[in-house]
Each structure stands twice: as C-alpha cells, then as structure tokens.
Amino acid sequence: MTTIKTTQSVYQQLRGHLTELKLADAAEALPGILDQAQAEDWTLTHALERLLAIEVTATEKRRLAGRFRFANLPTGATLENFDHDAASGIDPHLLAELGTCRFLENATNVLLIGPPGVGKTHIATGLGHAAINAGYRVYFTSAADLAARCHRAAIEGKWSTMMRFFAGPTLLIIDELGYLPLPAEAASALFQVINQRYLKTSIVITTNRPVGAWGEILGDTTVAAAMLDRLLHRSVVVPLDGASYRLRNHHAAAEEIRRATTGTNLG
Template sequence: MTTNPTSEARRYQNLRAHLGYLKLNDAAEHLNTVLDVARSDGLSLTAALERLLEIEVEATEARRLASRLRFACLPGPWTIADFDFAAQPGVDENLVRDLATLRFLDDAANVLFVGPPGVGKTMLATALARGTAEAGARVYFTTAADLAAKCHKAALEGRWNTCMRFFAGPRLLVIDELGYLPLPGDGASALFQVINQRYLKSSTILTTNVGIADWAGAFGDATVAAAMLDRLLHRATVVGIDGPSYRLRAHQRTSDTLRAAAGHRPAPAAGQGGSHAS
C-alpha cells in the first residue's frame, strides 16, 4: 500500500499543532528528530512515543528544578561529592552520607552543624539543601541575621503572619551562621517563632560556631535559648566539626602556587630558619 505524501505531511503538521496546543513545546521541537531516529532504527510506535514524552518530561523537570534552585537562594553549587572528607578529618563521613539520603526529611528532623569558622559547615548544609531541591522539595537558605532582619521588618509593616507562613513553607529551611553576628533586640524571639512554626512539621538545618552549652549566653535570654534548643534537638542530628579551616587551607594552596609560578619556594614556617633582614 502506497502512503500518500500529502496525507503524511498533513498528519505531521497536525501532530506538531496538537503538541503545541497542549503546550508540549519540547516534544514538538524534537518531533522531527524522534521520527527520523524511529525510521532509521526501526523503533516501534510505542518506543517512539515513549522517547518523545521522555524528552518533554526531562525538560519539564529541568525547568522545575531551576525554579526551586532560584527560590532556594543557595550560596553556592556545592554537592556532597564536592566535599573533601580526607582533608577534613573532623567530619564524620558516614554520618554525613547518611544525612545525604535525606531520610531525616521524612521524620521532620533537624540537623545542626556545630564548629569553628571555615570547617565546611555552610558547604555541607548547602549540599544537603541542593540534594533536597533535586529530590523535588522546596528549600530556602538564609543567614540567621537576614532571617531576624526580615522578621523585624515584617513586624513593623504588619506582615508578621505572612512572614511566619513564608518561613514555615519550605520542606527544608537552612539557617546559616547563627552566632556569627549579634541578632537585633527581638532577633532571638523571631528565630524561636520560626523554629516553633516548623516544629514536628518540616526540617531545619542550622549552622553555628556557638557550642550548644553556650547558647543561653550567646542569645542573652536563657529562656528563649532553652525553648529553641528543646524544639531543635527533639528530633535532631548534631554534627560537631573540629578541624582545619577550608578557607585558610585554600588560601595557603593559592599562595604556594603563586610563589611557585614566580620561581620562589614556599615561605618557611615560623622557627624553621631562613634569611632575615638586618
């Protein structure tokens, strides 16, 4: 039986029009390529349709992920694979990899990264946040100081409830750098309200350089600090990190590379000699 070329052309144009009407734009764009592959490789009608719809699904998922990442406001593109566990022996690798499965989200559990500046707390928190976004959930990243400032402004403008709903919404909220900067007068109270809104409903990751035993002094209100810790620690994994600073190590590597490029040896450590100006 001979196929009518005019009929086939009309059918092809109708198919493109149908895909466009249904807003399956990526499928419409790749229709010609899929049909060519189906013809050359002898694909069945089912296989060709599967490939065409697979293209549309992949494009839709990519757009949704991009939207979730824009909303998340992550400070970097880091993933768990980017973290150098060998160079940071203060991190429990097995514990972090277990957290990377995101099982803690199913229990609305929290994660606290505690340690001095530069040891990788923010990087690990961001990696877990990115993994959550890639798994299809909403994430939001903020510093403790920015959260307090947003809450304070919302209270002055009569938008307190709206602000609380915003911070309660994401399945994972990351609060970075708690304790690095002093919070405003009502900052500790605002932080408690956010944590209380999320308690037993969704997960929070918090990074801090303040040991848990020192929270009362750091926030200036023992009652609020105790109430906050009570909710955070009820279902929580505490990851203590005590090791060398990532940033200082990276700075040293850069300095050594520049010295080597300039034909100089690395500067000797203190007490190891070397020439001195008279």
C-alpha cells in the same frame, strides 16, 4: 495527492496539539522522532514513549533549575567535594548518610557546630544541593537575614506571609547563627519559624557557638531553651573542628609565593 495532504494535515494537527498543551520540547522533537520511527520501524507505542520521554526530561530540567533559583544557595559546594581530611570530628559515614536526604522524610534537624572556617556552610550547602537534586524544595538564609526580613514583615503588616514563606520549603538552611548578636525581636522571629516547622519539615543550622551558649546568643534563656527543645527533639548534632579552610588556603598560597620567589619553604 489526497493521502499526502491528509498526512501533512494530521502531522500539523499533532504538532498543534502538542503546542496547545504546552509540550514545546515534544513538539520540537516530533519531526526527528517520526523520521527515526520510520527508519527503524518502531511501533507506535515506542515512538510515543520516546517523544514523551523528551518532554519529561526537559520538564524535570526546568523544575530542577527552578528549585536551584529559589534555594538561594551561596555557592556550588557539594558533599562530594568536601575535604574530609581537613575537618576533624565528623564521621564520613554520617555525612554520606545525610547526603541520602533520608533525614528529610521524618523532619529531622541537623545542627553543624564548630569554629569559623571548618566547613559548616560547605556541608549545609552540600545538603541543600543533595536535597534539590532529590526533588525537594530548599531555602538558604543567614540567621541575620532571616531576622531582618521577619522584622521588616512585622512592620509592613506581612508577618503571616513571611511565616508561610519560611514554613514552605522541605529544608530550611539557617547559616551563621551566633556570628552576630540578635536583638530580642529577632530571637522571637527565629523561634516562631522553628516552632511552625517543628516535626513537619527539616532545618539545618550552622553555628559557631555550643548549644549551651544559645541563651547568650539570643539574649533570652527562656526562648533559647524552647527553641532547642524543638530543634533537638529529632536531630543530628554534628560537631566540627580543625584549622580554618581560609587560613589553610592563605598559608598554602603564601608557601607557593615563597617557593616561586626564593626556592625555599616557610619554616
């Protein structure tokens, strides 16, 4: 009887220790692990490894989920489901290399340049997914939203806090530069963000305008030149071309409707 009580007491103490250390998944798994260890005659080391492996796996899942929540990615697009055949001008081997995230190790930037609808945002989002899965912190924003947040922070006296926020992620994705005109203060804010990340952490930018037109986008050729000097110092420039994804989908849907209703192809 005393031995049984002692065993029960030790078990409760062990579970209590796990709970106190906030190892909730290990605490929940403890009964099953002990039963399996006894049934399969595991060593103490084996049992401890299996118990802690459960906690490590659960912890990494929570961290991964947290990185995805923070990243603010717009879709679930990945590099694996990118349509290479539809986007001319991009080397699949280069895309695969970028997907390894090795460019993050030396703070290389990636510029995705091309007309609307050719997959720039898809690739940028896919790089974000790859980086998150590799354990990096990522944040996705449009150029317009970044500018608006910086402008609001300046008005509210929170400029330094906002700059620290945009400096933090290992990968910052700035989408749709050039789609909307940026006021002078927005160009300055974008430059400050890029400048503080220079040679420290990576930026992915998607734009529909060639780099030679950035002075027009930003309304200031001097700021544009300084920004490009920092971005291009260590960068990969990826030009994309081809028909718009959205237009292709529209034409495909129209073709399906035509076939269903008339039994003929669009001519």
